[in-house]
Amino acid sequence: MSKIARQQSTHLPPDTRRTNFNEVVCGYTETEALTESGRCLQCKDPLCTSGCPVRINIKGFINFVSKKDYKGAYKTITEANLFPSICGRVCPQDRQCEAACILGKKHEPVSIGLLERFVGDMAQQNGWQETRPIVPINRTAAIIGSGPAGLACAYDLAKAGVSVVVFEALHLPGGVLTYGIPEFRLPKERVFKEIENLTRLGVTIETNRVIGRIHTIEDLMGRLSFDVVFIGTGAGYPKNLGIKGDALNGVMSANEFLTRVNLMRGFDFPRYGTPVGMGKNVAVIGCGNTAIDSARTALRLGPENVYIVYRRTLEESPARKEEIRHAIEEGVQFICLTESKEIISDNEGWAKGMNCVQKDETGSSEFLLNVDTVIYALGTMANPIIARTTPELTIDKAGYIETNKENMITSIQGVFAGGDITRSGGAFTTVIHAMSTGRRAAKGMLEYLEAVIAANGRPPKFRG
Amino acid sequence: MFEITAVESFSPSTFLWEINAPEIARAARPGQFVIVHCDETSERIPLTIADFDAVKGTITIVIQAAGKGTLEMMAYKAGDRISAVAGPLGEPSEIENFGTVVLVGGGLGAAPVYPILRALKLKGCHTISIIGFRTKSLVFWEGRFRRYSDESIIVTDDGSYGEKGLVTQPLKDIIMERQINRVIAIGPLVMMRSCAEVTRPFGVRTIVSVNPIMVDGTGMCGSCRVSLGDEVKFACIDGPDMDGHLVNFDELIIRQKRFVKYEKQSLALYEKKCPK
Ligand SMILES: Cc1cc2nc3c(=O)[nH]c(=O)nc-3n(C[C@H](O)[C@H](O)[C@H](O)COP(=O)(O)OP(=O)(O)OC[C@H]3O[C@@H](n4cnc5c(N)ncnc54)[C@H](O)[C@@H]3O)c2cc1C
Ligand SMILES: Cc1cc2nc3c(=O)[nH]c(=O)nc-3n(C[C@H](O)[C@H](O)[C@H](O)COP(=O)(O)OP(=O)(O)OC[C@H]3O[C@@H](n4cnc5c(N)ncnc54)[C@H](O)[C@@H]3O)c2cc1C
Ligand code: SF4
Ligand code: SF4
Ligand code: FES
Numbered sequence: 001m002s003k004i005a006r007q008q009s010t011h012l013p014p015d016t017r018r019t020n021f022n023e024v025v026c027g028y029t030e031t032e033a034l035t036e037s038g039r040c041l042q043c044k045d046p047l048c049t050s051g052c053p054v055r056i057n058i059k060g061f062i063n064f065v066s067k068k069d070y071k072g073a074y075k076t077i078t079e080a081n082l083f084p085s086i087c088g089r090v091c092p093q094d095r096q097c098e099a100a101c102i103l104g105k106k107h108e109p110v111s112i113g114l115l116e117r118f119v120g121d122m123a124q125q126n127g128w129q130e131t132r133p134i135v136p137i138n139r140t141a142a143i144i145g146s147g148p149a150g151l152a153c154a155y156d157l158a159k160a161g162v163s164v165v166v167f168e169a170l171h172l173p174g175g176v177l178t179y180g181i182p183e184f185r186l187p188k189e190r191v192f193k194e195i196e197n198l199t200r201l202g203v204t205i206e207t208n209r210v211i212g213r214i215h216t217i218e219d220l221m222g223r224l225s226f227d228v229v230f231i232g233t234g235a236g237y238p239k240n241l242g243i244k245g246d247a248l249n250g251v252m253s254a255n256e257f258l259t260r261v262n263l264m265r266g267f268d269f270p271r272y273g274t275p276v277g278m279g280k281n282v283a284v285i286g287c288g289n290t291a292i293d294s295a296r297t298a299l300r301l302g303p304e305n306v307y308i309v310y311r312r313t314l315e316e317s318p319a320r321k322e323e324i325r326h327a328i329e330e331g332v333q334f335i336c337l338t339e340s341k342e343i344i345s346d347n348e349g350w351a352k353g354m355n356c357v358q359k360d361e362t363g364s365s366e367f368l369l370n371v372d373t374v375i376y377a378l379g380t381m382a383n384p385i386i387a388r389t390t391p392e393l394t395i396d397k398a399g400y401i402e403t404n405k406e407n408m409i410t411s412i413q414g415v416f417a418g419g420d421i422t423r424s425g426g427a428f429t430t431v432i433h434a435m436s437t438g439r440r441a442a443k444g445m446l447e448y449l450e451a452v453i454a455a456n457g458r459p460p461k462f463r464g
Numbered sequence: 465m466f467e468i469t470a471v472e473s474f475s476p477s478t479f480l481w482e483i484n485a486p487e488i489a490r491a492a493r494p495g496q497f498v499i500v501h502c503d504e505t506s507e508r509i510p511l512t513i514a515d516f517d518a519v520k521g522t523i524t525i526v527i528q529a530a531g532k533g534t535l536e537m538m539a540y541k542a543g544d545r546i547s548a549v550a551g552p553l554g555e556p557s558e559i560e561n562f563g564t565v566v567l568v569g570g571g572l573g574a575a576p577v578y579p580i581l582r583a584l585k586l587k588g589c590h591t592i593s594i595i596g597f598r599t600k601s602l603v604f605w606e607g608r609f610r611r612y613s614d615e616s617i618i619v620t621d622d623g624s625y626g627e628k629g630l631v632t633q634p635l636k637d638i639i640m641e642r643q644i645n646r647v648i649a650i651g652p653l654v655m656m657r658s659c660a661e662v663t664r665p666f667g668v669r670t671i672v673s674v675n676p677i678m679v680d681g682t683g684m685c686g687s688c689r690v691s692l693g694d695e696v697k698f699a700c701i702d703g704p705d706m707d708g709h710l711v712n713f714d715e716l717i718i719r720q721k722r723f724v725k726y727e728k729q730s731l732a733l734y735e736k737k738c739p740k
Binding site: 250 | 487488491496505506533547548549550551553680681683684686687696712718721722723730733
C-alpha cells in the first residue's frame with residue numbers, strides 16, 4: 001500500500017481569494033504530478049474507471065504520466081474525454097472516479113482530477129491536438145447550443161468528416177462553462193482554448209442565434225439543408241422562488257447573478273456596462289454547485305456577510321465537497337436545516353430581510369435574517385423555446401426532450417439531443433454527463449447518416 | 465459584425481437605426497424584439513423591431529436615449545458596425561382578423577405599434593390608431609400610421625398638434641361609442657396601465673408590450689419576470705405581448721428601478737467623458 005500522502009495542489013490563501021477572481025486551485029507542478037501518479041497501484045482490475053461516466057482509461061493515462069509521457073497520457077484521456085482541462089477542474093470526482101479508486105478504501109484515493117487537469121493544461125500549453133487527418137464525408141450537421149453537450153458532439157462529428165455549424169444563443173460560446181461556473185473555479189481562457197481547438201478542426205460557431213426564433217429546426221433541415229441536427233440547449237430556465245416577496249428588488253436568480261458577473265463582466269462595472277446590483281448582506285438559497293458558486297462570487301464583490309440558507313444538512317448538499325470546503329474557508333456562513341419563508345420589503349420595494357424557520361430534533365425556531373440581497377439557486381428547468389417552435393418533438397411532462405438512450409435520437413428523423421435538456425426527473429446533471437450524451441449522439445448521428453443515406457441516397461425531408 | 469445602414473434623428477433624444485441583418489429580417493414578425501450588443505463592454509440592450517424588410521435584408525429600430533447604453537448608441541453613424549444583434553426574440557403578436565382594433569402608441573411606443581398595425585390591416589381588420597406625443601416636434605411616422613389606419617388620431621400633451629390631451633381620452637370615447645374587438649397599447653408603463661384601466665370595465669381584450677429589464681433574452685436568467693395574474697412569466701420568451709388586464713404594473717414599475725443607483729453612476733461617467 002502506498003505510504004506517500006495524497007498530493008495537495010497549492011491553493012491561494014482564503015484572504016487573497018476574497019479580493020479577486022483568480023483561480024483558487026493552482027494545479028500540480030510536474031513534481032507533484034509525478035509523486036501523485038506514483039501513488040496509483042496500477043490495479044489489475046481498476047475500479048476507478050467504473051466510476052467515470054465516460055470510462056476513461058485512468059490507470060493507463062496515469063501510467064503515462066509516471067513515465068513523463070504526457071502526450072501519451074493526453075491521447076489516452078482524449079479517447080474518452082475531449083476536454084480534460086475542464087473536467088479535471090469541475091467533475092464531482094468525490095462521487096465519481098475518485099470515489100471508486102481502491103486506495104480510498106483505506107487511505108485517500110488517487111487525485112485523478114488534478115492529474116487529468118495537469119495533462120489537459122499541458123496539452124493546451126503545448127498546443128497538442130488531434131493530428132489524424134480529417135476526411136470530409138460531404139455531410140452537414142447543425143448543433144444547437146455550445147455547452148459541453150454540443151461541443152462534445154461537434155468534436156466527434158468534425159473528426160468523422162462532417163461539416164459542423166454550432167448555433168449559440170448568447171454572444172459567447174461555452175454554455176454554463178462560460179456564463180455559470182465562475183472564473184476562480186474554471187478560467188474562461190481554458191474554456192475558450194478548448195473551443196479554439198474545435199474551430200481549428202473546421203467547426204463553425206455562430207453566436208447570437210436563438211434557434212426556434214431565427215431558424216426553426218424545420219428550417220435547419222429544409223431551407224438550410226442540414227442532414228442532421230443535435231439539440232444541446234441545456235436546461236437553463238431558473239425555478240422560481242415562490243415565496244412572498246420574491247419579486248422585490250434585490251431578489252434574483254443565481255443564473256441572473258452569475259450571468260451579470262461572468263458573461264457580462266459586471267464585477268468590472270462601470271468599465272463594463274452591466275451592473276450586478278448586489279447589496280451589503282447577501283443570502284443565497286440552496287446548496288448545490290450553483291448556490292456555492294453564487295455565494296463565493298458574491299463574497300468577492302465585497303459585501304459584509306454572505307449566507308447560504310439550506311433546508312437540509314451540509315452532508316446532503318449535492319455540491320462538490322471541495323467547493324463547500326473552499327466556501328467555508330473564504331467565510332461563507334452556512335445556515336442549514338432552514339427554510340426561507342418570506343422576504344420582507346422596505347417602503348420602496350427593496351428587500352430588507354428574510355424570515356426563516358430553522359428545524360431540528362428539538363423543534364423549530366423562527367428568525368429574521370438581515371439581508372438586502374437574496375439569490376435563489378433552486379435548480380433549473382427545461383427552456384421551452386425549442387419545444388414550442390417544434391411541435392413534432394416529443395417532450396415529457398416537465399418539458400425535457402425524450403430520446404432513445406442508445407443513440408439519443410428524438411421523435412424526429414435525423415434530430416438528436418443530449419445534455420441537460422434530455423435528463424429525466426432528477427437525473428444527475430454534470431458537465432461530463434452532458435459530454436458523454438453529446439458523444440453518444442454523435443455516434444448515433446454518424447450511424448444514422450450511414451444507414452439512411454445508404455438506403456435513400458439522401459436523408460429524408462423533415463418529418464415529425 | 466452588423467452594419468448600421470441608415471441613421472435618422474427624430475428629436476434630440478430619439479433616433480432610428482436601420483441595420484443590415486438579412487437573417488433576422490427574414491424571420492422577424494410584428495411584436496418581436498432584438499438584443500443589441502454594441503461592443504464587448506456594453507450592456508445587452510433589448511429593442512423592439514419597429515420595421516423589417518426581408519427583401520432588403522434590413523431591420524429598423526427606434527431608440528430613446530434613456531441612459532448610458534442608449535446615449536452611446538446615439539454616437540453611431542451610418543456605415544458603422546456593431547458587434548452583435550440577436551433576434552428575433554419573443555413571441556410574435558397575434559395577428560388575425562379580429563374585427564375592429566384600436567392601436568395605441570405612446571411616444572416612442574408608436575414605433576413598435578407600427579408593424580402590428582400594418583399586419584392587422586393586411587389581415588383585414590378595421591384599424592383605428594391613436595398615437596400620442598408630448599409635443600409637436602416629437603411626432604414621427606405620421607404618414608406610415610395613416611397609410612394602414614382606417615381611422616387615425618394624433619394627440620399631444622400640450623395641444624401643439626392634433627388633439628390636446630392623453631391617448632386615453634380618445635380611447636375611452638371610441639370604446640364607449642362602439643364595439644371594439646381588441647386594443648393594443650404600447651408605450652411607457654403608466655400609459656399602458658391607464659389604457660388597460662380604460663378598457664377593463666368594457667371587457668375588451670387589451671394587449672400591452674412589457675419591457676422589464678433583461679440580460680440574455682433567452683429565458684435563462686429570470687431578470688424579465690413579470691407577475692401575470694397568479695403566474696410568473698418571462699417577458700423575453702412568453703412576451704413581450706401580455707394581457708394588460710393581468711399584468712401587475714405596480715410591481716413592474718418598481719422592478720424597473722432595480723439598478724437606478726448604477727445607472728446614475730454610469731450616466732455621470734458618460735457625461736464626464738462626453739460633455740454636452
Ligand atoms: C453555476 C453552475 C455550476 C455548475 N457546476 C458544475 C460542476 O462543478 N461540475 C459539473 O459537472 N457540473 C456543474 N454544473 C452543471 C453543468 O454545468 C451542466 O450539467 C452542463 O453545463 C450541461 O451542459 P449542456 O451542454 O447540456 O447545457 P449548457 O451548458 O446549459 O449549454 C446550453 C447552451 O445552449 C444555448 N442555447 C439554449 N437554447 C438555445 C437555442 N434555442 N438556440 C441556440 N442556443 C441555445 C445556451 O445559451 C447555452 O450556451 C453547474 C451548473 C451551474 C449552473
Ligand atoms: C422587450 C423590450 C423592448 C424594448 N424596446 C425598446 C424600443 O423599441 N426603443 C427604446 O428606446 N427602448 C426600448 N426598450 C427599453 C430599452 O431596452 C432601455 O431603455 C435600455 O435598455 C436602457 O439602457 P441604457 O443603458 O440607455 O439606460 P439605463 O441607464 O441602463 O436605464 C434607463 C432605464 O431603462 C430601463 N432599462 C435598463 N436596462 C434595461 C434592460 N436591459 N432591459 C430593459 N430595460 C432596461 C430601466 O428602467 C432604466 O431605469 C425595450 C425594452 C424591452 C425589454
Ligand atoms: S472525466 Fe471526470 S469522472 Fe472521468 S476520470 Fe476525469 S475527472 Fe474523473
Ligand atoms: S483504482 Fe486507484 S489505484 Fe487502482 S488503478 Fe485506479 S487510480 Fe490507480
Ligand atoms: S431576459 Fe433573462 S430570462 Fe428573460
